Structure formats: structure tokens, C-alpha cells
Amino acid sequence: MEQLICKNLTLGYDGRAVSKNVSFTVNRGDYLCIVGENGAGKSTLVKALLGLNPPLSGTIEYRVSEKKRAIGYLPQHSDVQRDFPATVREIVLSGNVGKMGLRPFYTRQEKEDARFQMERLGILELQDRCYRDLSGGQKQRVLLARALCATKEMLLLDEPVAGLDPLVTNAMYELISRLNREGVTIIMVSHDIAAAVRYATHILHLGAEPVFFGEKRDYIGTEIGKTFADAAGGDRA
Amino acid sequence: MNDMLLSIIGGAEEEAFSFSRLGEQFLKLFSKYHSLGDVFDAIGGYLGKSFAQKALIVGVLIALCAAMLGVSLVLKRFSFIGDGLSHVAFGAMAVASVLGLTQQKMVLILPVTVFTAVLLLKTGKNRKVRGDASLAMLSVGALGVGYILMNVFSTGNVSSDVCTSLFGSTAILSISDFELYLCIGMTILVLAVYILFYHKIFAVTFDPDFASATGTKSEFYNLVTAVVTAIVIVLAMNLVGSLLISALVVFPVLSAMRLCRSFKGVVICSAAVSVGSTAFGIFSAMLISTPVGSTIVVAQIFVFLVFTLIGIFTKKG
Ligand SMILES: Nc1ncnc2c1ncn2[C@@H]1O[C@H](COP(=O)(O)OP(=O)(O)OP(=O)(O)O)[C@@H](O)[C@H]1O
Numbered sequence: 001m002e003q004l005i006c007k008n009l010t011l012g013y014d015g016r017a018v019s020k021n022v023s024f025t026v027n028r029g030d031y032l033c034i035v036g037e038n039g040a041g042k043s044t045l046v047k048a049l050l051g052l053n054p055p056l057s058g059t060i061e062y063r064v065s066e067k068k069r070a071i072g073y074l075p076q077h078s079d080v081q082r083d084f085p086a087t088v089r090e091i092v093l094s095g096n097v098g099k100m101g102l103r104p105f106y107t108r109q110e111k112e113d114a115r116f117q118m119e120r121l122g123i124l125e126l127q128d129r130c131y132r133d134l135s136g137g138q139k140q141r142v143l144l145a146r147a148l149c150a151t152k153e154m155l156l157l158d159e160p161v162a163g164l165d166p167l168v169t170n171a172m173y174e175l176i177s178r179l180n181r182e183g184v185t186i187i188m189v190s191h192d193i194a195a196a197v198r199y200a201t202h203i204l205h206l207g208a209e210p211v212f213f214g215e216k217r218d219y220i221g222t223e224i225g226k227t228f229a230d231a232a233g234g235d236r237a
Numbered sequence: 238m239n240d241m242l243l244s245i246i247g248g249a250e251e252e253a254f255s256f257s258r259l260g261e262q263f264l265k266l267f268s269k270y271h272s273l274g275d276v277f278d279a280i281g282g283y284l285g286k287s288f289a290q291k292a293l294i295v296g297v298l299i300a301l302c303a304a305m306l307g308v309s310l311v312l313k314r315f316s317f318i319g320d321g322l323s324h325v326a327f328g329a330m331a332v333a334s335v336l337g338l339t340q341q342k343m344v345l346i347l348p349v350t351v352f353t354a355v356l357l358l359k360t361g362k363n364r365k366v367r368g369d370a371s372l373a374m375l376s377v378g379a380l381g382v383g384y385i386l387m388n389v390f391s392t393g394n395v396s397s398d399v400c401t402s403l404f405g406s407t408a409i410l411s412i413s414d415f416e417l418y419l420c421i422g423m424t425i426l427v428l429a430v431y432i433l434f435y436h437k438i439f440a441v442t443f444d445p446d447f448a449s450a451t452g453t454k455s456e457f458y459n460l461v462t463a464v465v466t467a468i469v470i471v472l473a474m475n476l477v478g479s480l481l482i483s484a485l486v487v488f489p490v491l492s493a494m495r496l497c498r499s500f501k502g503v504v505i506c507s508a509a510v511s512v513g514s515t516a517f518g519i520f521s522a523m524l525i526s527t528p529v530g531s532t533i534v535v536a537q538i539f540v541f542l543v544f545t546l547i548g549i550f551t552k553k554g
């Protein structure tokens with residue numbers, strides 16, 4: 001079942017296009033990886049999907065069961081709020097705010113859900129800790145739990161492993177993969193092609209002409225897939 | 238006040254600078270009180286008087302609002318907005334007095350300041366550097382224009398007028414009923430907005446992108462914050478004056494952030510710090526005639542230092 005349909009998107013800022021002719025479809029339970037070099041327009045696409053920076057042309061259509069655009073989001077840079085005084089629980093709970101309308105307080109159900117999400121991601125014992133005192137990996141889990149409070153349908157992750165050490169990176173990938181198996185649709189931006197190929201079901205490669213979109217095994221067969229994968233592999237060695 | 242400064246300077250010439258001399262001067266301030274009991278009696282006496290009650294009510298309410306708003310302003314890196322807005326309000330006040338709007342100054346000051354706040358918080362979001370520069374421009378511009386207007390057109394004692402509006406005054410001790418009710422009404426409004434939108438304000442302050450993406454109207458809440466900020470700033474001008482307003486917005490929050498780990502904790506703690514130092518400032522003004530605004534600021538600096546020390550020690554231990 002289709003959850004997200006993007007047709008002929010042209011993305012950019014102030015009328016200047018960054019990427020053109022981007023079309024893809026995401027089905028329930030898919031794991032889409034968006035890859036491309038720095039500056040290829042990955043974050044721009046993410047902003048378009050979130051409605052923060054509308055596309056210059058083309059259409060984005062959501063078909064999720066919940067009324068609102070139900071999409072959870074993990075931002076690329078979480079370092080803007082380095083000294084923000086807030087506990088883990090406060091942050092996770094704030095994932096519910098979008099659903100509250102004019103109601104001023106959280107319902108018991110929302111609080112229980114927040115607790116469940118923290119447990120699911122293994123951060124329940126951190127719930128009273130201050131966000132600014134956490135490690136990078138723990139912070140990402142907190143933001144992931146917040147995103148899960150916002151929706152159970154679809155998660156949009158912009159470089160969720162940036163700045164994490166290899167061990168924590170793997171744990172993070174496994175966690176995301178587990179969520180995917182539990183039924184959450186995942187759209188993840190990454191420049192780690194190896195991981196993308198390992199975990200994703202679909203790949204969207206931005207920055208090249210034409211833009212590649214398709215299943216993982218088709219991607220591995222293509223020329224750009226090969227060269228980019230080789231280059232990425234070479235970089236890391 | 239001037240005598241005191243002169244005697245301090247004179248003393249410094251005679252026998253270099255000595256702390257005991259400073260201490261003497263300080264004690265002189267209390268010379269009319271013979272014991273601690275006298276001080277309490279005096280406080281008790283003031284508490285019975287309606288001008289003191291009004292001053293306390295207004296001061297405490299303003300301090301409460303300023304501190305709570307300050308939390309989101311500081312965390313959003315808008316610490317200086319209070320300063321800029323209060324200068325704009327000063328300019329507006331100058332225009333109002335030139336136009337002869339003595340009683341209904343608020344009619345002009347409030348809309349002008351609200352409008353400026355909306356403008357600033359909007360552009361400040363998209364273009365950081367320009368927002369910063371335009372804030373600086375606006376704030377000194379309004380100050381300059383306001384001062385010229387007061388100088389050229391005003392008939393009364395200009396320098397005392399200006400000094401009053403820049404540094405606050407004992408005007409807080411002579412509040413009219415109208416100002417009292419205006420202030421109470423406004424603070425109730427601000428508190429209600431804050432409580433009703435508390436979780437949204439948190440979400441929008443912490444991560445505006447996430448909030449927008451998940452369906453919160455960040456723009457709307459920014460607008461609300463801007464309007465409320467402007468209102469509080471205009472009210473607070475009466476208390477501490479244009480130049481010192483940033484202290485009321487910034488200090489309690491920074492102090493609270495030394496100690497508290499949760500957002501709620503910071504909000505409550507900074508409200509308490511703010512109310513405490515404001516009450517201190519008002520009492521001090523009544524008892525030993527210090528200027529209200531500066532005393533509040535000094536009290537807040539003191540609290541900040543103490544909290545910083547406590548923060549350092551509790552972290553190590
Ligand atoms: N706010 C903005 N205004 C104008 N241009 C922008 C803005 N943000 C990004 N760009 C430009 O858009 C292009 C794509 O940027 P984008 O952030 O989408 O790249 P990315 O693929 O996410 O790169 P990275 O791997 O570094 O995160 C870049 O050339 C960048 O300079």
C-alpha cells in the first residue's frame with residue numbers, strides 16, 4: 001500500500017533548483033535510503049517532505065491513515081540545542097505536541113506511550129537525566145523516541161549516525177532496522193552506501209543524472225551505484 | 238546619592254581606596270535604623286501602606302512574566318530582544334510625551350513595541366546576521382531619536398525624565414490605580430497564554446523544525462511569543478527602565494540554568510529568582526532609598542554568582 005508518492009519534484013531554494021526530476025513512491029513497511037554526495041540535495045528533499053521548504057514544482061502526496069501528515073523526524077544537526085536544559089522525558093513527551101491541538105496538557109495515554117517508546121529504545125533509565133549531559137548515541141535515541149511519539153507510521157531520519165562511533169553506529173542501524181521490521185516505514189538519509197545497501201529495501205540516489213530510484217538489487221547493478229559504492233568504500237578504507 | 242559618591246571619591250584621594258571607608262558609607266545608609274527590629278518594623282509599616290502594596294504586586298507580577306518569557310528568549314538566542322524592544326518603547330514614549338499623551342502613553346507605546354517585536358522575531362529567524370544587525374540599528378536609533386525629541390520639545394526637567402525612563406525610577410512607588418489594573422490584567426493574560434501553551438512553547442523552543450513538521454504551528458507560537466514579549470517589556474520598563482531590562486529577562490534564566498536540569502525546573506526556578514530579587518529591590522528602595530532597577534540587577538548578579546558556585550560544587554561532588 002502506498003504511503004508517500006512524489007512526482008517530478010524540483011527542489012531548491014529561492015527559485016534556484018538543487019535537484020530536478022525526483023520521483024519515487026514509498027509503500028508501507030519500506031526502508032528507503034536516500035544517498036548522494038554532500039550538497040546533492042538530500043536535506044533539501046527531507047525539508048520538502050516535512051513541508052518546511054516546499055518544492056519548486058511537482059507534488060508530494062501522503063496516504064497515511066492518521067489525519068495529519070503523520071511523519072516522525074530526526075534532524076541532521078542536533079547540536080544547535082547543546083545547552084538546552086530539559087530532561088529526556090520532557091523531550092520524548094514533546095513528540096506528542098503536534099497532535100494536541102488546543103489541549104494544554106498531555107493525556108495519560110500519551111504519557112504511557114512516551115514511557116513505552118523510551119523502554120523500546122532502552123533509555124527508560126535515563127528519563128530524568130538532562131539531555132545536554134547525554135552521549136551522542138543516547139541523544140539520537142531520545143530524538144528517535146520523540147519521533148515515535150509523533151507517529152507510528154513513518155520515520156524520516158537525516159543522517160542518524162553522523163558523529164557516532166562504529167559500535168554505536170551499528171547499534172543504531174540495528175535499532176532502526178528493528179523498528180522497520182516492527183512495521184514502521186523508514187526513510188533514511190545517509191552517505192554510508194554500504195549500510196544503505198545492507199539494510200534498505202529501496203534506494204534513491206540524488207545528485208546524478210538521471211536520479212536513480214528503485215529496489216536495492218537494481219541499484220547494485222547500475223553503473224552509478226557501483227562507482228559510488230566503490231568511492232564510498234575507498235573513502236572509508 | 239551624589240554626596241555619597243563625592244565623599245567616596247574624596248576619601249579615595251585622601252587615603253587611597255579603602256574598603257572600611259566603603260563599609261562606613263554602606264552602614265550610613267542604615268543609620269536611621271538602630272537595630273534589626275527597626276528594619277522589620279519599617280518593613281511592616283510599609284506593608285500596611287497602599288503604595289507599597291501596589292509596588293510589590295506590580296513588581297512581582299512583572300518579574301514573574303519576564304523570567305518565564307526569558308527562558309524561551311534566552312534558549313532561542315534572542316537575549317537581546319528585550320534590550321532592543323525597550324529602546325524602541327523609549328522612543329515611542331518620547332513621541333507620546335511630545336504629542337502630549339501624558340495619561341494614555343500606553344496607547345502609543347504598546348502597539349509600536351508589539352509591531353517591532355513581531356517584525357524582529359520574524360526576520361531574526363530566517364536571516365540571523367541581518368536580524369542581529371537590524372536589532373542593534375533599531376535599538377540605538379530609537380534611543381537617539383527619543384532623546385532628541387525629549388530634549389527639543391519637552392518643557393520639564395529633561396535629564397531627570399530621561400534618567401527615569403532609562404534606569405527605572407521610584408515611579409514604581411507611586412503607581413496609579415489605572416497602571417495597577419493594567420498591569421494585573423496584562424500579567425494574567427501572559428500567564429494564561431504561558432500555561433495554556435506551555436508544552437507547545439517547549440516544543441517550538443527546543444526544535445522548531447520538528448514541531449512544524451509534526452503539525453505544530455511554529456509561526457503562530459513565535460508570533461504569540463513576540464506579542465507577549467513586547468507587552469512584558471513595556472510593563473517592565475516602569476520597573477527597571479529601558480537600559481536594565483535585559484537583566485530581568487536574562488539573569489534569572491541563566492542562574493536557574495546553573496542548577497536545574499529540566500525545562501520545568503528552569504522556568505520555576507527563574508521565576509522564583511526573579512520575584513525574589515525584585516521584592517528585594519523594592520524593599521531596599523523603600524528602606525534605604527536605593528534605585529529600584531539597579532538594586533534588582535545587583536541582587537540578580539549576586540544570585541547568579543551563588544548559583545554558579547553551587548553548580549560547580551554539586552557537579553564535582
Ligand atoms: N537554506 C538554504 N538556502 C539556499 N541554499 C541552500 C540552503 N540549504 C542548502 N542549500 C544549498 O542546497 C544544496 C543542497 O544542500 P543539502 O543540504 O540538501 O545537501 P545534502 O545532500 O543534505 O548534503 P550533506 O550530505 O552535506 O548533508 C547545496 O548546494 C546547498 O548549498
Ligand SMILES: [Mg+2]
Pocket residue numbers: 042043044076158
Ligand atoms: Mg544534509
